[in-house]
Amino acid sequence: MQIGFIFSLVFAIIIAVFALQNGEVVSVDFLFASVEVSQAIVIFVSAALGAFIVSIMGVVRQVKLKLKLKDQDKKIKEMSKTNEELETRILELNKELEVNKSIEEKMIKSGKEDIENRINGNKEKAKSESVE
Template sequence: MEISFIFSLIFAILVAVFALKNADSVMIDFFFAKVQVSQAIVIFVSAALGAVIVTILGFVRQLKLTLKIKEQSRKIKKLEEEKVLLESRIEEIISEKDLKMGTDFEVNSVENSEIKNINSKENSDKNEVITDEK
């Protein structure tokens, strides 16, 4: 920002020196009227109009960028909210899956213990039969 201000100041000084070196009177034709003015005034007015036009275009550009930033900020906020919802949904699904796996594991554990009991009972019955035969 400071560099652009320094360049603008240097340019303004150069325009002023140029205008003062060319201070002769000139005739300007505006289609509807003719005016005789100093060439320095024409140079200053032209430079001032150029500066005004550049400033207006800069403000328009800045306004567009500001609007785009606001739009992007709204999109970011919406996507962050969606991310939070999706993360909570993932947590729900994982907890449901863990709960289901835990229930399945408990059922399998009960079934396995029952099977072991039956097997041990059969083995003990076989041992009794073998002992009785001897």
């Protein structure tokens, strides 16, 4: 920021020296009017108008950047909220998965016990038939 100020000050000094060295009276025609003024005044007014236009363009640029920043902050908040919701859903799904694994393990264990009981029952039945 200070470099820009120093550059502007140096440029203003150069413009002032240039204007003072070119102080003759000139005829300026604008639209339907013709005016006799000092060339220095024409140079100063032109430089001031240029600086004013550049300042307005800078303000417009800053406003656009602030609006863009505001929009992106809004998007970040929305994405953060979505991210939190997704993380919550992932935790819920992991809990459901653990419950399902537990149920599956119980069913497998129960199935194995049932098969073992049937096998043992068949063996006992076979023994009792062979004894007879």
